[in-house]
Amino acid sequence: MNIQRFHASTSREALAKARMAFGDGTLILSNRPTAQGVEVLATAESLLSALDATAASPPPPPPAPPAPPAPPRPGRPERNPVAQDTEQLAMSTLSFQDYVRERMLRRRHEAALQSPAPAPPATPTPSGQRREPAPTPIPAASGPMPAPAFEPMPASAVAHPNPPGVAQQLHAMQALIEDRLDTLAWLGQARQHPIQSQLMLKLIRAAYSPTLARALLERMPPDLSAAASVRWLLQALAHNLRTDLAAPPLYEQGGIYALLGATGVGKTTTIAKLAALCARSHGADSVGLITMDGYRPGAHEQLRSHGRMLGIVAHLAHDRAALHDLLGLFCGKKLVLIDTPGLPPRDPRKRELTDLRDLPQVNRLLVLNAGCHGDTLDEMLGAYESGAGAGPPQALQAILSKLDEAAKPGPAIDALIRHRVLLRGLTQGQRVPEDWQRADAQQLVSASMRAPAPSAFDPKASELNFFFSPTPAHGVWHH
Structure with a gap:
């Protein structure tokens, strides 16, 4: 059965395109807004009739015992379920109905096995042999399933001695069908557009998330050549990576910044680089250094050592009141940098650092x-x-450190794009202040997409479908 996506600026236009493709019997599977307007996933309404007919028809007789599996032919790899589902895109409406019917019956059979009922006595056949009773069918819900999406059926609509368990099975079955339809549609488009498949594989190998990769490729114009598609992808990534390249650098702009982050990410060394760059242009008196790291023994001595080399005195703030007093003392400084203790995200002491936004004019720099x-x-x-x-709410700003140690900066760029964080700079070494760099989105994205050395973590082209198939441990994967 043909499953297609339709894009338009309004819902009315998208529905009109769907009706032009499938006629009056159009079934809308999903309808969601996109950056360009509206996206509609549609197919023929015969799917709904097929599902209703399947639910109302009695189950087939018990299948004969399966024959022993034939030995695999040498040199012919086994087919995986996702590859088989991909081939279902080209099958007819009737074969797709068989595909859905088989899955529904399998779910019903599993539900019946989980909640067995007392079996009636076996009746003898005319030949004297005993015939086992067929499994009791699960009555289907009355009435057609709601459209346009596969909504969960209420438990009250299922007539069964154990409604909660059966309802959960039906909900899981409907979620599986909905997710598989969407997966088949996506894999079908990728099969029809090999350029998209290659770009997806390139993004995954560069360690970008499937979520961001799929969101980008769904918005890529379909009529681009291979070279134009690569250029469009790089421009889209760079456009969505927010940086301050068009504004003055952080040390020239000035202000009060509290550097936050986990232990060992390079907060103190980054402070020394920013302080040195500001002191080089405006003098040592223009910089104020404060450390709040009283947890690690000798942690404040590291910042004081950097300050002595720059001719700047670093002060220790034991508590919030001392920090407030020091900020008042440094009100005439161009740049004030606050070093904080390194804490993991789940540490309860992190609340003390997030409360820094209550102080006036303090910017959080992660x-x-x-x-x-x-x-x-x-x-x-x-x-x-x-x-x-x-x-008041503040926009989160960040600095990427240790870029020279990152084999693949793709995950960091991916996280910054999805969380809409402003990137203020890069560090790639221990030299002060030479190893500081402005954040250039074009250069950073181009470096992340360069062909890296072969890795054991890189997927193959044949494994790409598994990124969009449901996993048994977590159910269906939603995007």
Whole structure:
């Protein structure tokens, strides 16, 4: 059955395109807004009739015992379920109905096995043999399923001695069908557009998330050549990566900044680089250094050592009141930098740092290790985004550190794009202040998409479908 996506500026135009393709019997599977307007996933209404007919028809007799599997032919690889589902895009409406019917019956059979009922006595056949009773069918819900999407059926609509368990099975079945339809549609488009498949593989190998990769490729114009598609992709990534390249650099702009982040990401060294750059242009008296790191033994001595080399005195703030007094003392400084203790996102002491937004004119500057895993960066950004105090909301700013140690900066760029964080600069070494760099989105994205050395973590083209297939452990994957 043909499943298609239709894009338009309004819902009316998208529905009109769907009706032109499928006629009056058009079934809308999903309808969601996009950056360009509206996206509609549609197919023929015969799917709905097929599902209703399948639910109302009695189950087939018990299948005969399966024959022993034939030995695999040498040199012919086994087919995986996702590859088989991809081929279903080209099948007819009747074969797709068989595909859905088989899955529904399998779910019903599993539900019946989980809640067995007392079996009636076996009746003898005319030949004297005993015939086992067929499994009791699960009555289907009355009336057609709601449109346009596969909504969960209420438990009251299922007539069964154990409604809650059966309702959960039906909900899981409907969620599986909805997700598989969407997956088939996406894989079908990728099969028809090999350029998109290659770009998807390139993004995944560069360690970008499937979520961002799919969102980008769904918005890429379909009529671009291979070279134009690559240029469009790089421009889209750079356009969505927010940087301060068009504004004065951070040390020239000035202000009060509290550097936050986990232990070992390079907060103190980054402060020394910013202080040195500001002192070089405006003198040592224009910089104020404060450390709040009283947890690690000798942590404040590291900042004081950097300050002595620059001719700047670093002060220790033991508590919030001392920090407030020091900020009043440094009100005439061009740049005030606050070093904070390194705390993981789940540490309860993090609340003390997120409350810094209550202080006037204090900007939070999150230092992120460019070589961290994407989930670690997501957790860190999410913790400091949600860790708000009583003050007004502030846009989160960040610095990428240790760029020279990152084999693939893709996860860091991906997290910054999805969390809409302003990137203020890069560090890629321990030299003060030489290893500071302005954040150039074009250069950073181009460097992340360069062909890296072969890695054991890189997927193959044949494994790309698994990024968009449901996993047994977590159910269906929603995007």
